Amino acid sequence: MKVTNHRLTTNHVSEKIKHETTKNKGGRMNPQFIIIHFTAGSSATSSINWFKNPNARASAHIVIARDGTITQLVDFNQKAWHAGQSQWANFRGFNDFSIGIELDNPGRLHKVGNRYLSWFKQEYPIENVVEARHKHESTPSFWYEYTQEQIEACFELCQTLTKKYNIQIVLGHDDIAPYRKDDPGPLFPMESFKAKLFGRTGDSIDTYTVNTDKVNVRKGPGTSFESYGTLSKGSKVEFVKSQNEWFLVSLLENKFKDQDVTSGWIHSRLLQK
Structure with a gap:
């Protein structure tokens, strides 16, 4: 090819x-x-x-x-x-x-009785249907x-x-x-x-740089979550996972001396790969 x-x-x-x-x-x-x-x-x-x-x-x-x-x-x-x-x-x-x-x-399929139907009402065989949770959702679907x-x-x-x-x-x-x-x-x-x-090994990690000053590192994926503190522009973090537009990141050094913080959530638009 x-x-x-x-x-x-x-x-x-x-x-x-x-x-x-x-x-x-x-x-x-x-x-x-x-x-x-x-x-x-x-x-x-x-x-x-x-x-x-x-x-x-x-x-x-x-x-x-x-x-x-x-x-x-x-x-x-x-x-x-x-x-x-x-x-x-x-x-x-x-x-x-x-x-x-x-x-x-x-x-995504929908279970109706013992049948698994698509949004356009076509039925699919149960042997090829898997119940699993989408990474952005809290409950499983088919x-x-x-x-x-x-x-x-x-x-x-x-x-x-x-x-x-x-x-x-x-x-x-x-x-x-x-x-x-x-x-x-x-x-x-x-x-x-x-x-x-x-060709990445299982422990390979993507590194990001904070692209503006005073970026909050939050306890959860959203502005409603409390902030541990802020990072300055140029601070480097390592990607762990995403939820919606928020990244859970590991801190490469503890910026918050009064707290034992190793990770937190930052909005993706505030990070540059």
Whole structure:
């Protein structure tokens, strides 16, 4: 699998790659991120057709079917309309600098009696349904599994893209629009996927710098939580996990001499990677 003139190509029969066209796209861009989504649709074909529909006002660079077939709709150096209003750390408007990958999956399911239904009322077999808690939620929901073929195709694609465009960060739609979106959801193995993709060991940590002065380190993910104290501009912290737009971070040194504080919550817009 390789990229030629910003289009995915292959010389291997086993790699299933197709190309479609859509008018739902913007101007030129230089990709810096990869964003993973699920389609929340009934099939890869229906999602591709929707992305080709001018009325949709939406698109993605790639759709990956459940058998691993990859369909490209937008060149990788053009903007696709996959992210909408989006923000992560000090980045905003991810359509302008990210590649969007959509995996065919209905997303969150609803249990009605003994049946598991999508938002569009299609029933899914119980053997592929998993009850799991989304990282931004406190209670579990039902989700439909991804296939091994999808995960493998997505991984190989991301390997190709990160090498071609020197991309260092892969995020979920639920990372950049946590109040609006829940994809790719808890069944996409994001942490192990990224660790394998970038060759990071389990203890590798992302470091951030405070980008303004007097930033509160709070006891919880929100302004309603009490502050331990403030950090000055340039202070370095290590990422632990995210909840909505807040990061739980480890302090690289104890800035609060009267308290034994090793971690706290900071809003992501106040941090720079």
